[in-house]
Amino acid sequence: MKSVVIYKSKTGFAKKYAEWLAEDLSADIFEVSTVNVSMLTEYDTVIYGGSLHAVGIIGVNFITNNADKLKDKKVIIFATGASPSTEQVAKEIITNNIPASLQRHIKFFYLRGGFVYDKLPLTDKVLMTLLKWKIQRKNKQKKALTRDEKGMLAAYDKPVDFTKKEYIADIVSYVNS
Numbered sequence: 427m428k429s430v431v432i433y434k435s436k437t438g439f440a441k442k443y444a445e446w447l448a449e450d451l452s453a454d455i456f457e458v459s460t461v462n463v464s465m466l467t468e469y470d471t472v473i474y475g476g477s478l479h480a481v482g483i484i485g486v487n488f489i490t491n492n493a494d495k496l497k498d499k500k501v502i503i504f505a506t507g508a509s510p511s512t513e514q515v516a517k518e519i520i521t522n523n524i525p526a527s528l529q530r531h532i533k534f535f536y537l538r539g540g541f542v543y544d545k546l547p548l549t550d551k552v553l554m555t556l557l558k559w560k561i562q563r564k565n566k567q568k569k570a571l572t573r574d575e576k577g578m579l580a581a582y583d584k585p586v587d588f589t590k591k592e593y594i595a596d597i598v599s600y601v602n603s
């Protein structure tokens with residue numbers, strides 16, 4: 427059984443999980459901009475991973491737009507984000523990124539990434555600065571910040587990395603099942 431891992435990553439977290447998966451599954455690995463769907467005929471399993479941007483998985487259209495060409499394969503999508511891994515987070519990501527008609531065929535996993543403000547491209551820095559101001563405003567208005575908001579504020583000054591290789595275990599078992 428031959429597997430391929432395709433990823434899109436801005437600061438390295440999705441890439442790190444993609445590399446761990448490729449290593450454990452002895453799979454080929456490609457950055458999404460270097461692949462086209464005709465290159466995937468030889469694979470039984472296609473794994474796509476990208477980071478979350480406002481609940482959207484970057485680059486995921488590569489899979490959802492080509493779903494008809496992947497219907498005879500095992501297809502897995504994973505997302506990395508700064509949010510903690512909960513069932514609710516996973517459900518929201520699935521609803522926002524995988525059309526209902528494909529949800530039975532595509533298996534989804536959420537792998538917690540991290541946050542490195544300094545490595546972001548300029549446009550993302552601007553967006554994230556707006557979010558920072560929003561949280562700071564809430565704080566100044568003496569409204570209680572959630573644990574995630576507090577964590578997010580701290581992460582602007584000090585990068586956070588929640589990745590763990592063990593998080594890929596469920597994907598590896600699913601591929602091998």
Ligand SMILES: Cc1cc2nc3c(=O)[nH]c(=O)nc-3n(C[C@H](O)[C@H](O)[C@H](O)COP(=O)(O)O)c2cc1C
Pocket residue numbers: 434435436437438439440441476477478479480481482506507508509510538539540541542546550551553554
């Ligand atoms: C503009 C922007 C929006 C983001 N939106 C989310 C989000 O909705 N949920 C989340 O958990 N993380 C969000 N993040 C955090 C990234 O998903 C997180 O840092 C991820 O681990 C980055 O992975 P990468 O290095 O592979 O790109 C956002 C980051 C940026 C820059």
